[in-house]
Structures are given as structure tokens and as C-alpha cells.
Amino acid sequence: MSSKPVTRPTYAVVLQLPYARRTFAAALLGRMSYGIVPLSVMLAVTRATGSYAAAGTAMALFGGTSVFLSPARAALIDRHGPRRALVPMTAAYTALLGLLTALVSGPGAAAPPVLAAVTAAAGACTPPLGPTMRAVWARLTRDRELLLRAYGLDGVAEELLFVSGPLLVGGLVGLAPPAAGIVLGGCLMAAGTAGFVRSPAVRAMGHGDGRGRARRAAAPRGALRGVVRPALAAAGVGLALGVVDLVVVAFAEQRHYGDDAVAWTLAALSAGSAVGGLFNGAVAWRGPARARLPLLVAGLAPALAGAALAPGLATLAPALAGAGFFVAPALATAYLAADEAVVPEARVRAGAWVNTGVNAGGTAGAAGAGLLLGGLPTALCFTAAAAAALLTALVTAWGAARTDRVGQEAVPAA
Template identity: 55%
Template sequence: MSVISPVRSPAPTYAAVLRAPHARRTFGAGLLGRLCNGTAPLSLILSVKDGTGSYAVAGTVMAVFGLTGVLLSPARAALVDRFGPRRALVPLAAGYALLLVVLAVATARPATPAAVLMVLAAAAGALPPPLGPVTRAMLSATLTDRDLLRRAYSLDTVAEELLFVTGPLLVGLLVRFASAPAGLAVSAALVLTGTLALVASPAVRHAAGERGSAAPGRAAGGRDVPGPGLVRAVAVAAAVGMCLGAVELLVIAFADGHHRPGAVPWAMAALSAGSAVGGLVYGAVPWRVPTGVRLSLLALGLGAVLASAGLSPHPYAMVGWVALGGLFLAPAITSAYLLADESVGEGRRTRAGAWVSTGFNAGTTVATAGAGLLVGRLPMGLCFAVAALPAVVTAVVTLLPAGARPRAGSAGPVEAGQ
């Protein structure tokens, strides 16, 4: 059995990341499985809408699917940290793939009751394997050079974001030449194939870490207490997610208010392009500022740009502001994952990454709903300023010296599965 030696690079580059032992295989398998995250949600909502003829049912089913996925993400990651990727990921992927196929069959039958679809969606949402956190845990276990690891995380963040662009395009092709339920079946094949390829990699032995090793924040009584670094990473990630969730809806409202709905796709494309450029540049720069400070400054920059975007005189000027905001997005997410990774022991990295994902996704969901309540009640410029407030406040608070911060008490994410 081969042993993977930790990789250090004298000149960290993106090429050096891909030359690391098993890195290309790890990236490829993880991204193949995560492509399901870009295809399954759209396939599900289209399948339910076509099968029931109801937008309300489709929206409710999608909300149930997304909510269970977000809330149970840390618990699924805890299973990986406890039992190892091979023993945890395969059952999760198999169960998830099976339920997606069942949903495909159920939605193809118009007589399926809405309650049955909701139960199936809730069950499916509880099982997606945490391929992103596991991939990053593998990279952290093999790339001990922090500069090289930052590049690896940046590359992973940018690639993951591109999946959410290519996934819907793939669903569009499937709907055109087959049907929406076929998208669910393809999603099942993607997640199962990607998971099996990932766990077959020799690098998977390093993802679980050392069992039973003490981690930072480990209390004397044996209870895991989230350290300040992890709390900071999750809090700022949630604030960044709130910015993203709000801006997507506010851009639509802004464009509609100026009778320029055609600007919306350009704005969303500009956001993704800006994020990709920002992520790649961020990973290539040899930073000397601590990760936590970088994270807060990036969130502050994102909030400032978002607040300024509301003052745009025209929707196409908004496109430029959104592109500028995108430059901060991928670097902020990458920094949150890096800070979480630095803040916990080797055997808890999967959970730490899952908490960051949970915070980001929860923030996005909450902000989308909140932005919908703001539109029409406040001037558009003020809507953007309010949407930017969580990122600005969180950044400022986390940049304050420790003695000047409000006491946080015991609130914070609780490690699951202990």
C-alpha cells in the first residue's frame, strides 16, 4: 500500500497544486460528484412543476429539499470525521442517488400527491454526501505548505462556482431533448460516480485525520467547544452568503424598475466572472496578512461595493458594480474555509468546512427571503445598503481587538455527532 507524503512546494503555483500526488484525481472526482449540486435543484423544481402543474408545490418541495440539506450538513460531515470517507460517503451517496431516482419516477407520474413529494424531497435533502468538505480535507492533509493549500482552496472554490453555471446549462439540454425527471436521474449518476471515484483515491486515507486527537477548543470534559477562529469563519461566511442572496433578488428588482430585464443575465454572469477572477488572483498572491484579518477585510469590501451598487444610475452600470463585488466573493469564501481549517484539529476538518458551507447557505436563504420583504417598502438604494449591513457589521466586529468586542457568550455552532 503506497503512502502519500505531505507535499511542500518551493514555488507554490496552480500547476504545482495539480502536480501534487493524486491532486488531479481528487479534484476531478470531487467536482464530478458536486456537479450534481448544480443539476439536482433545478431538475427537481422543474420536475415537480411539470408533474403537479403548481408553482406553489414546486416552491414548497424545493424549500423542504434545501432546508434539510443545509440544516443536516454538519451532521453528515461529522459522520465522515467519525467513520472515515469510505464508510460514510458511499452509503450517503447511494441513498441520495436512490431517492433522486425515486423522485424522478414520482414526478413523472402526475397522480403523485404533493405530500409524498415533500417527504421524498426532505429525505433526499438529508443525504447529499459532503464532497466539498471532504475534498478540502484531503487537500489539507496532503498539502502542508499553506501557500500551496491557499491556491488549492482558491482553485476549488472557483471550480465549484463554475459548476453552478454549467449545471443549469446541462439541465437545459436535458429538458430540451428528454425531460426534467431525466435531470434527476443524471444527477443521481453524477453524485454516485463522483463519490465512488473519490473514495477510491489513495488520498482518501488522509481525509479522516487522526482519530481521537485533541483539537483546538477541546474542553476538559470531552465536549467540543467551537474555537474563536471557527466561529469567526462561520459568522463571516453567513454574512457573505447574505450579501449574495440579497443581491441576486435586488438586481432583478432594480432591472425591472428601470424596464431593463435583459440586464439581469449580464449581471449574474458578471458576478460569476468577477468571482472567478478574484479567486484566482487571491490564490496567486503571497499574502502576509493573517487569514482571519483577510476574511474580515474581504467581507467589508464586499459590503461596501454592494451598498454602493444601489446608487447606480442604470442597470448596466449595476453590472459593473456586481462584477466588482464578485472580486471579493470567491476570496472571502476561500478565506473562510482556510480559517476554519486552521482552527480545528486534523480529525475535525470535514465538520469545520461543513459549518462554513452551512453558514454561507443559510445566510443566502435568509437574505433572499428578507430582500423580498424589503423591495417595494424601501427605496432601492436603501435596500442595497440594508443588504450590505450584515457583511459590514460582521467585518467591523471581527476586526476589533479581542478586548473591545462584545462578549459572545456560549452561542455558536455546536459540533455535531459527538
């Protein structure tokens, strides 16, 4: 793999790394399932049972097992290698999605507890292609600037997948029942994983040989301790975003806007994130990622505070685009900081913990927003999201400064 420093790291150079394009394309094909399956499951269960409560329970279990068991699945990949771990995970995931499709497509829908159990099991088997692909990027190059660009490109692509996935489901349900989206998501995951594990860049990872086991045995028990702050920063970003998503819906309803206006307003947030991610990857940053991370998280705060002052969606959308400008850079930097903090044999787990942080934060933010909207105006809810981002940035900065002091004290005097 590439170990020479790159004089001018660019996105074009990232895609010219050995096997990068075919590996990245296969990973994105599989990861498209992430944007398709959740909405399809929710629509299919709702139509089959006629119960929003059953659909909500199924979705909560699917999302919960997928997010909170992600580090455990990543540990299997670190231990056994992507090929030996991803293939059975994908087989179980697609089989369970197929079973769920059968349960919601028959003449009589299965009982809600059965549907909940199957969706929870499917979520528990979700293949972590995102963290694994980021571990591949770290293996393809040792140049930190080029790796930052790779993470930025990866983050922007993932942002676009989560935007295009629901749009694809929206078009599909006009032609077929929602269960067709579940089938499509399973097929995309199977095809993407098959192409991913066949890549030479993936085959070179974690063969489980004696040297790999020796390196894992020699790795310190606290190898993942340095991931705490990047995961916390990602959780703060997710928390702010979780609040914003629900508050925008309430904001639009109170002013009698349609659902399409909500979609376009949230799309402005995603567009800002995509632009910010590309910009972040194009800048030659100096200093360690852990020093930049709190600044990027703090950048969300003034934009969200500005959203609190918006009188309508026409002014809210630019404010959210400004907040989005810091989202992808903050998450890409969190992944880079986590990668810098661990031994190579723990890279997939490190990325999974950051991924878990942002998703868990989003879940907590949505729940918190529901409580806040019961007694506060939307302006104060946006202010609360800004305060959460600022507090996270302060805690992350304090932790980074403390780590630097400890590191300096550990260096013996000359």
C-alpha cells in the same frame, strides 16, 4: 502526503500534489450534481403538480435539510472516514432521487406532501463532497500558502459548477422532461463519489483505527469553537449575495429588461468572483487568515454601495463584478481560517459549518430581500446588503482582535 514547504506555491504545484488531479476531478464530477438537481427538482415538481406552491415547498425542504444537516453528515465522515460514510450517503441520495423521478414521471403525479417528504429526505442525504475535498487538500499539503491556492482553485471551480449546472439543465429540458435532470444529477453524484473514495488520498483518511479513535478522544470538547467567526463571515457574504440575487430581478423588472439581461448581470457577479479567487490564490499573503478575513468581507460593501447608484444594468453589472471580486477570496479565506482553528480530526465538520454559514446566509438574505422590496426602492436594498457586509466585517474583526489579545495574555513572560 506532502509536508515540505513550497518555494513558489502556484496552481500548477497544487495540481501536482500526489493524487490531487484524480481526486479533485472526481469530486467536481460529483459536485456538479449540486448545480443540476435543485433546478431540475423545481421544474419537475412544477410540471407534475401544476403548483408553484408545491414546488416551492419541496425546494425549501430540499435546501433546508441539505444545508442545515450538513454538519451532522460531516461529523459522520470525521468519525468513520470518507469511504465508510460517503458510500451509504450516496446510495441513499441516488435512491431517493430515483424514487422522486418515478413519482413525478408517472401518469398521475404523487400528492404534494409525498413529493415534499421525498425531496426533504434526499436533501438530508446529500453527500458533502465539498467539505470533504477541502479536508483532502489540507491533508495533501501542510504549506499554508499552497493550501490557500488549493482552496482558491476549489472555490473558483465550484463557482463555475453552480453557473454551468443551470445552463446544462436549460439545454437538457429542451430535449427531455425535467425529471431527466434529476436522473443526471444522481448519476453524476454516484460516479463522482465512486471515483473520489477510490483515490489513495481519500483512502488514507479516517480508517477508524485505534489511533484515530485515540486522537478524537484526546481532542478538546471546544475543538470547533474557532470555527464560529469564519462561519459568521461566510454567513455575512451569503446574506449579501442572497439580497443581491432577488434585488437584481426586481431592478430589471422595474426597468423592463428581459430575463436574459438578469442572467448576464448575475453572471458578472460570478465572473468577478472567479477572477478574485484566482487573484487571491496567486498572492503571497502574510499574516494569519483570520486577520485577512474581515478585510475581504468589508470589500463587498463599497461595491454594493456603488450598485445602489447604478441607473441601469450596463452600470450595475460592473459594480456587481467588483463585489464578486471579494466573494471567492472571502470564502476561501474563511475555509482556511476554519481549518487553522481545529484539530485535523474535525476538518470536515469545520468546512461544513462554513459551508452551512454561507448557504444559511443566502437563504436569510433572499427572505429579507423579499420583505425589503415590499416597501423600499432597490437602491436602498443594495445599500442594506452593503451594510450587512460591513457589519459582518466589523464583528469578525472584533472577534479576531479579541482572540489575538487572549492569545498574547496566555503567553508567559520570559
